[in-house]
Amino acid sequence: MIIAALYIVLHILDIGCPIKFITGISCAGCGMTRAWLSVLKLNFSEAFTFHPLYWIIPLVGIFLFCRKRIPRVAASFITGSLIVLFVTVYIIRMINPEDTVVKIDFYESAIWYIIERVRELL
Numbered sequence: 001m002i003i004a005a006l007y008i009v010l011h012i013l014d015i016g017c018p019i020k021f022i023t024g025i026s027c028a029g030c031g032m033t034r035a036w037l038s039v040l041k042l043n044f045s046e047a048f049t050f051h052p053l054y055w056i057i058p059l060v061g062i063f064l065f066c067r068k069r070i071p072r073v074a075a076s077f078i079t080g081s082l083i084v085l086f087v088t089v090y091i092i093r094m095i096n097p098e099d100t101v102v103k104i105d106f107y108e109s110a111i112w113y114i115i116e117r118v119r120e121l122l
Helices: 002-012 018-023 032-040 044-050 056-069 072-095 110-121
Strands: none
Touching (some): 032 044
16 A cells, blocks of 8 residues: 555656666666556557566466465575566666667666766855
């Protein structure tokens, strides 16, 4: 509930992803919301373009719901596998020059804005 409220506030302030807003670097989940909005329109190819792992979110929900019934070793393996999968896809998207969703743009970050304001004062 608190996370949903936070994202509503971020949306109202036109901030979007707080990680990208602060650092200028897209996060590993960048594009996930747009992907699910595309899924709601039944546009699965566009959803895949926004985030190739959009389809895994329902599986993660099921996993979290059933986690207490899964042996600890299996749960740890599943969790580790999901982390490796997300990090691998994130790295591939970061180094792919054709990916228009995941970007590094320090000059559009809050940190850069603050640095520039401090420079002006000095």
